Amino acid sequence: DADVTQTPRNRITKTGKRIMLECSQTKGHDRMYWYRQDPGLGLRLIYYSFDVKDINKGEISDGYSVSRQAQAKFSLSLESAIPNQTALYFCATSRGGQNNEQFFGPGTRLTVL
Amino acid sequence: AQSVTQPDIHITVSEGASLELRCNYSYGATPYLFWYVQSPGQGLQLLLKYFSGDTLVQGIKGFEAEFKRSQSSFNLRKPSVHWSDAAGYFCAVGAKGGNNDMRFGAGTRLTVKP
Numbered sequence: 001d002a003d004v005t006q007t008p009r010n011r012i013t014k015t016g017k018r019i020m021l022e023c024s025q026t027k028g029h030d031r032m033y034w035y036r037q038d039p040g041l042g043l044r045l046i047y048y049s050f051d052v053k054d055i056n057k058g059e060i061s062d063g064y065s066v067s068r069q070a071q072a073k074f075s076l077s078l079e080s081a082i083p084n085q086t087a088l089y090f091c092a093t094s095r096g097g098q099n100n101e102q103f104f105g106p107g108t109r110l111t112v113l
Numbered sequence: 114a115q116s117v118t119q120p121d122i123h124i125t126v127s128e129g130a131s132l133e134l135r136c137n138y139s140y141g142a143t144p145y146l147f148w149y150v151q152s153p154g155q156g157l158q159l160l161l162k163y164f165s166g167d168t169l170v171q172g173i174k175g176f177e178a179e180f181k182r183s184q185s186s187f188n189l190r191k192p193s194v195h196w197s198d199a200a201g202y203f204c205a206v207g208a209k210g211g212n213n214d215m216r217f218g219a220g221t222r223l224t225v226k227p
Contacts, residue, residue: 004156035217040122042203042217043157058214090156101147102215104156 003027004105006091012111019078021108023091032074033092033102034058034066036085043090049074050096081112115140115206119218126194127226134189134221136178136204145207146187148178151220152200160202163187174198199225 004025013019023032030051035043035058045058047066055066063085067075078085088109092102116139126132138144145164149157161172168180178189187204201222207215 040219042117042119042219043205044217045214048214092157101159101162104149104158106156 002106004091004093004103006089006105006108008108009106010109012113013081014113015082017081019081019110021076021089021091021110023074023076023105025072025091025093025103025105027093027103028071029093029103030071030096031094032068033094034064034074034076035090035092036060037088037090037107046076046089078110078112081110083112086110086112114214115144115208115216117204117206117216117218119202119204119221121221122219123222123224125224125226128196129193132189132191132194132198132223134202134204134223136187136189136218137185138187138204138206139185140206140208143182145215146178146180147205147207147215148172148176148187148189149203149205149217150174150200151203157203160189194223194225196225196227199223 007022033048034046037043044060049055049068052068065077088107090107091105094102118137147162148160151157160176161170163170163180170178201220203220204218
C-alpha cells in the first residue's frame, strides 16, 4: 500500500463549486504539505502543517483553505473554484527536525471549467 | 527566501549518452538540496539529497549530483542514460531549521532518443 494517498485522483468541476481534496499518510510523519504544480512553474507550496494544531500559509494560499483532522489526514479545500486553479495538486509529508526530505502522494488532477 | 533555477526546460539525449541537468540555488547559508524525478502520471520520487559532508552525492538509479558552493550549483549527472530515465526532474532547496520551507525549480523534462 502507498504511504501517502490522495483522493480523488482526478476531478472535473465547475466554476464556483466547493471542492475538497484529501490526503492520508501511514508514514507516521508530523509534517504535511499541499503543493500545486503548473507547467513551467514547478511545485509551489499552498499550505503546510507541522502538527494537528499548527497550520501555516505557503507561497500561494489565496483561494485555498486546509484542515488537519488528525496526524494522518490533511485536506485542501477550494471554497469557490475558479479556472486558474486548474492544476495538479500534490500532498507531501516529512519528519520534523533537520531532515527536510518530503515524500509525495501520486497527485490529484483538478480541472475547473 | 531561498529560490531555485533550472535553466533547461527540456533536454533531449540519446540512449547511452551522458547527462547533466543544471540547478542553481539562492540561499544565504548552506542549504539542503534535493533532486526529485517525476515519471508521467506519477508523484515525485527522491533521487538524492545533500545535507552536509561529501559534496558528491550518490543517488538511486545511477544518478549523482555535486554541490559546488562557489557556483551555488547542484547539478545532476548520469554517465549513461536509459530510455526509462525519460521523465521530469526537479531540483529543490530547503532551509535549515525554521519552517521547513522547500522551494522547487520549474523542472527539466528529459526526452531519451533511441
